[in-house]
Amino acid sequence: xxxxxxxxxxxxxxxxxxxxxxxxxxxxxxxxxxxxxxxxxxxxxxxxxxxxxxxxxxxxxxxxxxxxxxxxxxxxxxxxxxxxxxxxxxxxxxxxxxxxxxxxxxxxxxxxxxxxxxxxxxxxxxxxxxxxxxxxxxxxxxxxxxxxxxxxxxxxxxxxxxxxxxxxxxxxxxxxxxxxxxxxxxxxxxxxxxxxxxxxxxxxxxxxxxxxxxxxxxxxxxxxxxxxxxxxxxxxxxxxxxxxxxxxxxxxxxxxxxxxxxxxxxxxxxxxxxxxxxxxxxxxxxxxxxxxxxxxxxxxxxxxx
Ligand code: CP
Numbered sequence: 001x002x003x004x005x006x007x008x009x010x011x012x013x014x015x016x017x018x019x020x021x022x023x024x025x026x027x028x029x030x031x032x033x034x035x036x037x038x039x040x041x042x043x044x045x046x047x048x049x050x051x052x053x054x055x056x057x058x059x060x061x062x063x064x065x066x067x068x069x070x071x072x073x074x075x076x077x078x079x080x081x082x083x084x085x086x087x088x089x090x091x092x093x094x095x096x097x098x099x100x101x102x103x104x105x106x107x108x109x110x111x112x113x114x115x116x117x118x119x120x121x122x123x124x125x126x127x128x129x130x131x132x133x134x135x136x137x138x139x140x141x142x143x144x145x146x147x148x149x150x151x152x153x154x155x156x157x158x159x160x161x162x163x164x165x166x167x168x169x170x171x172x173x174x175x176x177x178x179x180x181x182x183x184x185x186x187x188x189x190x191x192x193x194x195x196x197x198x199x200x201x202x203x204x205x206x207x208x209x210x211x212x213x214x215x216x217x218x219x220x221x222x223x224x225x226x227x228x229x230x231x232x233x234x235x236x237x238x239x240x241x242x243x244x245x246x247x248x249x250x251x252x253x254x255x256x257x258x259x260x261x262x263x264x265x266x267x268x269x270x271x272x273x274x275x276x277x278x279x280x281x282x283x284x285x286x287x288x289x290x291x292x293x294x295x296x297x298x299x300x301x302x303x304x305x
Contacts, residue, residue: 001300005114005121009132009168014175016300021140023296024289031064034295037304038067044097045071046089046113047124048080048104053265053287054124054133058101061294070097087116094118099302101133120301128162128228133297134264135168137290142173142221144289145260145282151178153218157245158225158270161189165264166225174199180206182215186244188237189227213245217254222247224263224283226270242268249274262286 003011012020027034043062045055051073059069072078080089086104090113093100100117102110103124110123125131143149154173156166160183170191173179181200183191190209200207208215216222227242247261249272263271263283275281298304 004301005110005117005123006132006297006301007111007114007121007123008130009135009172012132017136017139017172020136020293020296020300021143023299024140024292025144027292027295034065034299036066037299038062038065038302041065041067041099041302041304042097043067043069043071043298044093044100045069045073045124046078046093046100046102046104047071047073048075048078048102048109049125050074051103051124053290054103054131055101057287057291058122058124058133058294058298060291061298064291065295065298067098067298071101086112089113090117090121099298122297122301125164128164130168131164131264132168133290133294134165135172136293136297137286138165138169138223138262138264139172140289140293141262141282141286142260144285146220146258149173149179150176152176152220153180153182153215154221154223155182155184155215155219156191156223156225157184157247159189159227159241160185160191160225162228163225166191166223167195169223170195171199174203174205181208182219183207183209184211184213184215184245185209186211186241189241211244213251216251217256219255219259222255222259222261224261224267224271226263226266226268246270246272247275248272249278252278252280255280 047055086109094117099120101122101124107127107129114121229238259280260282
């Protein structure tokens with residue numbers, strides 16, 4: 001890969017994304033082939049913000065490649081709590097690990113880490129900014145479910161303002177021909193203008209913004225998101241908006257029979273539990289795909305054949 005670090009999905013060419021997907025598919029088909037690829041390699045997971053899927057799937061990925069993991073899961077148990085900078089942390093951890101996955105509440109922190117670290121740094125989510133490995137997970141899931149990444153009508157629903165996964169997914173899917181977007185959210189939680197202008201409009205992608213479910217029957221993909229309580233300045237606004245879009249089993253009656261429902265998770269209440277039994281629900285398969293695509297990414301960034 002041309003990049004040493006992965007901070008944003010924009011750093012990957014379409015060809016590199018497709019190579020990662022192909023590698024993940026091969027890992028899924030023949031896991032034994034990869035069981036020893038990272039023997040004696042160490043992954044450090046530096047998580048300054050909570051996570052279940054991203055941290056544990058990174059760790060599972062490295063363990064399944066035959067490597068080892070070390071790290072911390074909260075800032076309080078690192079020397080950041082004593083005032084150590086992100087840069088110094090990255091330089092120090094480079095002494096102990098071959099690759100770093102970092103989540104941080106501050107936008108740009110993994111970029112800063114990547115500039116100082118002596119080993120590859122992967123952005124595992126920085127504030128409301130980027131979450132490139134989630135996007136790779138989403139793309140792998142879409143590819144496995146639909147057999148293609150283009151010619152899809154993609155609905156994104158929920159918190160499209162703070163939901164970093166939506167921003168990166170829009171950026172990635174805008175590269176493929178024939179995709180269009182239906183952006184379903186309360187007015188206050190719409191996709192930021194810079195993404196509409198710099199990504200959708202610049203790429204000539206069709207999209208509509210709406211505050212209702214009317215387009216659900218036309219969708220090939222429905223990408224649900226939770227309202228991101230931790231990014232609100234005002235609790236009253238969160239409480240007012242959090243229940244505006246809840247996907248129920250009843251609502252799905254008019255959706256396509258081959259709709260794929262994705263969600264980066266964690267879910268709060270925006271998808272009714274009954275939907276989990278619907279064959280169109282893909283979000284737990286998506287969580288599993290996250291491990292395979294991270295295995296592929298670790299291999300590529302470490303230059304393991
Ligand atoms: N999708 C995702 O980033 O989940 P976690 O916050 O649990 O890592």
